[in-house]
Amino acid sequence: MTNRDSRYDILFEPVQIGPKTTKNRFYQVPHCNGMGHRYPQAMAAMRGVKAEGGWGVVCTEECSIHPSSDLSPAPLMRLWDDNDLPVHELMVEKVHAHDALAGIQLVHNGFEVANYVSRQPSLAPCNIPTEAFPHVQARAMDKADIRDYRDWHVAAAKRAKKAGYDIIYTYAAHGTMTLLFQFLLSRYNQRADEYGGSLENRVRLVREVLEDLKDAVGDSCAVAFRFAVDELLGSGGMQKSEAQDMVGLLAEIPDLWDVNVADWHNDSMPSRFGTEGGQEEYIDFVKQTTTKPVVGVGRFTSPDTMVSQIRRGVIDLIGAARPSIADPFLPNKIDRGAVDEIRECIGCNMCTSGDYLAYPMRCTQNPTMGEEWRRGWHPERISKAESDSTVLVVGGGPAGLEATLALSRRGYETTLSEAKGVLGGRVIRESSLAPLNEWRRVADHRNYMLSQAANVQTYTDSPLTAADVLDMGANHIAIATGSKWRTDFTGLQHQAPIPVSHPSSVVSPDRVLSGEKLSGEVMIYDDDHYYLASAIAEQLACDGMSVTLVTPAADIAEWTHHTLENEHIQVRLRELGVEIICKKEMVSIQQGFVTLGCIYMETPLELAADFVIPVTARDAEDQLYRDLTAMESDWADAGIQSITSIGDCFAPATIAMAVHGGHEYARHLDKSEEERAFFRRELDLGGE
Numbered sequence: 001m002t003n004r005d006s007r008y009d010i011l012f013e014p015v016q017i018g019p020k021t022t023k024n025r026f027y028q029v030p031h032c033n034g035m036g037h038r039y040p041q042a043m044a045a046m047r048g049v050k051a052e053g054g055w056g057v058v059c060t061e062e063c064s065i066h067p068s069s070d071l072s073p074a075p076l077m078r079l080w081d082d083n084d085l086p087v088h089e090l091m092v093e094k095v096h097a098h099d100a101l102a103g104i105q106l107v108h109n110g111f112e113v114a115n116y117v118s119r120q121p122s123l124a125p126c127n128i129p130t131e132a133f134p135h136v137q138a139r140a141m142d143k144a145d146i147r148d149y150r151d152w153h154v155a156a157a158k159r160a161k162k163a164g165y166d167i168i169y170t171y172a173a174h175g176t177m178t179l180l181f182q183f184l185l186s187r188y189n190q191r192a193d194e195y196g197g198s199l200e201n202r203v204r205l206v207r208e209v210l211e212d213l214k215d216a217v218g219d220s221c222a223v224a225f226r227f228a229v230d231e232l233l234g235s236g237g238m239q240k241s242e243a244q245d246m247v248g249l250l251a252e253i254p255d256l257w258d259v260n261v262a263d264w265h266n267d268s269m270p271s272r273f274g275t276e277g278g279q280e281e282y283i284d285f286v287k288q289t290t291t292k293p294v295v296g297v298g299r300f301t302s303p304d305t306m307v308s309q310i311r312r313g314v315i316d317l318i319g320a321a322r323p324s325i326a327d328p329f330l331p332n333k334i335d336r337g338a339v340d341e342i343r344e345c346i347g348c349n350m351c352t353s354g355d356y357l358a359y360p361m362r363c364t365q366n367p368t369m370g371e372e373w374r375r376g377w378h379p380e381r382i383s384k385a386e387s388d389s390t391v392l393v394v395g396g397g398p399a400g401l402e403a404t405l406a407l408s409r410r411g412y413e414t415t416l417s418e419a420k421g422v423l424g425g426r427v428i429r430e431s432s433l434a435p436l437n438e439w440r441r442v443a444d445h446r447n448y449m450l451s452q453a454a455n456v457q458t459y460t461d462s463p464l465t466a467a468d469v470l471d472m473g474a475n476h477i478a479i480a481t482g483s484k485w486r487t488d489f490t491g492l493q494h495q496a497p498i499p500v501s502h503p504s505s506v507v508s509p510d511r512v513l514s515g516e517k518l519s520g521e522v523m524i525y526d527d528d529h530y531y532l533a534s535a536i537a538e539q540l541a542c543d544g545m546s547v548t549l550v551t552p553a554a555d556i557a558e559w560t561h562h563t564l565e566n567e568h569i570q571v572r573l574r575e576l577g578v579e580i581i582c583k584k585e586m587v588s589i590q591q592g593f594v595t596l597g598c599i600y601m602e603t604p605l606e607l608a609a610d611f612v613i614p615v616t617a618r619d620a621e622d623q624l625y626r627d628l629t630a631m632e633s634d635w636a637d638a639g640i641q642s643i644t645s646i647g648d649c650f651a652p653a654t655i656a657m658a659v660h661g662g663h664e665y666a667r668h669l670d671k672s673e674e675e676r677a678f679f680r681r682e683l684d685l686g687g688e
C-alpha cells in the first residue's frame with residue numbers, strides 16, 4: 001500500500017515507450033552480472049526480484065546477436081539461435097510476473113571481442129587489432145558483412161520478440177565496446193565508402209539497424225537506442241558537439257533514447273570520483289532534440305534528485321544499474337514512504353568485478369545479490385526464528401552489524417557489543433579518508449535499521465573478554481572482532497617478515513585510519529593491490545605530504561581495474577604529485593630511508609622515507625574467539641549452544657565478504673545441515 005510523500009508522485013507516473021507503457025519511471029537499465037547464460041536461473045531470479053521491488057522496466061545485460069561476437073569467458077547473454085530462447089523466456093516470465101516491462105540489449109561487439117569459443121574472426125569498420133587479443137586482428141567489414149550484420153540483428157530481434165521482450169535495444173555506448181559505436185567514431189571508422197567519412201555516413205549503419213528493428217518488431221515492441229554522448233576524451237573522441245548532431249539525425253527513429261557517457265569507468269563512476277546525478281551536464285541536451293522519452297543514469301538513490309531531474313526536463317525515466325543492485329526494492333520503499341530504509345549504493349563497484357572476472361556478481365551493500373535463486377535469499381524476506389534463543393554479537397563492524405540486523409529481522413533477541421565508541425568498524429575507519437566517504441553508508445544504513453528494531457540492544461564502548469561473554473548468558477555467540485593490518489611486510493610478495501632495523505619508521509594503516517598525523521616523507525608500500533593504499537596516498541597528498549607509492553605489482557592498485565577505479569586513481573595520484581614506483585619490493589627499513597629491490601633481479605635502490613606504511617596483509621583479531629574455544633567445557637553451564645567467528649575475524653577479506661558472512665550466519669542460525677547447504681547448482685540449464 002502506498003504511503004508515499006506526494007512530492008514523489010511524479011516518479012510513479014506511467015510513461016509511453018512506443019507501443020508499450022511502463023507503469024512508473026523506475027528503469028533498470030541493462031547491466032552485466034556475471035551470471036548471464038552460464039547461471040540462467042540465478043540471473044532470472046535476480047531480475048525477477050527487481051521487478052518485484054517495483055522497477056517498471058527491467059532489462060538484460062548486453063546480449064550477443066551472433067557467434068562472431070562471442071564474449072567468452074564472460075557469461076553474458078546470447079541470442080544466436082533458438083537454443084538460447086529458454087533462458088530469455090525464463091527471465092521475461094519472472095519480470096512480467098510483477099507487471100514490469102522486460103527489455104533486452106542486443107549487441108555486436110566488433111573488435112572488442114576475440115571470439116575465444118566460437119573461433120570466428122572479429123569484425124570492425126577497418127582492419128584493427130582486437131581489444132581482447134591484440135595480435136589477432138579484426139576483419140574490415142565489406143558490404144556483404146554489413147548485410148549479414150543487419151540480418152543477424154533482425155533475426156535476434158525477432159527471437160527477442162518471441163521470448164516476450166517488450167523493449168528491444170540496439171547499442172552504441174561504452175566506448176569501443178560495440179560495433180555500432182566503432183562505426184560512429186572517426187578514429188576507428190576510416191572507411192572510404194558510404195559508411196565512413198562524414199557524420200551522415202558514420203551514422204548510416206545505426207540508422208539502418210534502427211529502421212530494420214522497427215520494421216521487424218516495431219509493431220508490438222519498443223525499439224530503444226543506447227548511445228554514449230561523450231567519451232570525456234576531448235576532441236579525440238565522441239563529445240557533446242558531435243553527439244548533438246548525431247542525436248539530431250536520428251531523433252525520432254527510436255522509441256526511447258538511453259543516454260550516458262563512455263567509457264564504462266566514466267559511466268559507472270566510482271563514488272570516489274563522482275557524485276549522484278553527475279552525468280546531467282553531458283546528457284541534458286538530448287530531451288531538447290527529440291520528443292521520445294529519455295532515460296539516463298547517475299547512481300540515483302535520492303528521490304529528491306530523481307524528481308529534480310525529471311521536473312527540470314533532463315530525463316523522463318530514472319535509469320539505474322547500481323542503485324537497483326544495492327536495493328532491488330528502492331522504488332517500493334519510496335512508494336510506501338520508507339525512504340530512510342533504502343540501502344544506498346556506496347559506489348565501490350565491487351559489482352562490476354563480476355563481469356571482469358566472470359563470476360556471479362556480488363554487492364557490498366546487498367548480501368543477497370546473486371543469491372536469490374542459488375540460496376533462496378530474498379532481500380526483503382527472511383525466515384522467522386526457529387527458537388527463542390538469544391544471540392550475542394561481539395564487534396560492530398560490517399559483519400557484526402549485518403548479522404545483528406538479519407537476526408533481528410528473523411525475530412531473535414540480539415545484543416551487539418562494540419569495543420569502540422561508534423558502530424561501523426573498518427567502514428567507519430576507512431570512510432574517514434575523504435576518497436572513501438560514501439562507503440560510510442554501509443554502517444549508516446544498518447545503524448538506522450537497528451535503531452528501528454525493538455529486539456536489539458546495542459552497547460558501544462564495551463570491549464568484552466571471554467569471561468564477560470560467558471556471563472552474558474546468550475545462547476549463541478557470533479564473534480565479529482575483525483582484523484588488523486600487519487606491520488612486518490608479510491604479504492603476497494614476501495611470505496615471511498623482512499628486516500626492520502628502525503621499527504618506529506613503520507606505521508600501520510590502522511594508525512593512519514585512526515587519525516594519527518604524520519609529517520615528513522611518507523612511503524606507502526602496497527602489496528594488497530586493492531583500494532586502500534591508493535586512498536591513503538590520496539589523502540596524505542591532499543594533506544600536503546610528500547608521498548611515494550611503491551608496489552611489487554606491474555601497476556598500482558591492480559585489482560581496481562575490475563572496479564573501474566584504476567584509471568581514475570592513476571590520474572588523481574599523478575595530479576596530486578604522488579611518486580609512483582612499480583615492480584619493486586621492500587628489502588629493508590632503516591632510519592630515514594628504505595632499500596627497495598627490483599622484483600626480477602637484485603638491483604637495490606635506496607630512497608628517503610621518514611615513515612613507511614605497509615598495506616600488505618591482515619591478521620584476524622581472533623584472540624577472543626580462541627579464548628572462548630579453549631573454555632568449551634564451560635559453555636553448557638553458561639547456556640551457550642554455539643560460538644562462531646564471522647567476517648574478518650574468520651578470514652580477513654573485503655567489506656562485501658564481511659557483510660555476506662554476517663548475513664549468512666544469521667540466515668543459518670538454527671537451520672539443519674541440509675538447509676545450510678552451500679548453494680544450488682545449475683546443472684539442468686547451464687553450460688556453454
Ligand code: ADP
Pocket residue numbers: 394395396397398399400417418419420424425426427462463464465480481482483621624646647648649655658
Ligand atoms: P568485520 O569487517 O569483520 O566486520 P571490523 O574490523 O570492521 O570487522 O570490525 C570489528 C569490530 O569489532 C571493531 O569495531 C572492533 O572495535 C570490535 N571489537 C574487537 N574486539 C572486540 C571485543 N573484544 N569486544 C567488543 N568489540 C570488539
Ligand code: SF4
Pocket residue numbers: 321322323325326344345346347348349350351352362363364365366
Ligand atoms: Fe553499489 Fe558497491 Fe553494491 Fe555495486 S557493489 S551496487 S557499487 S554498493
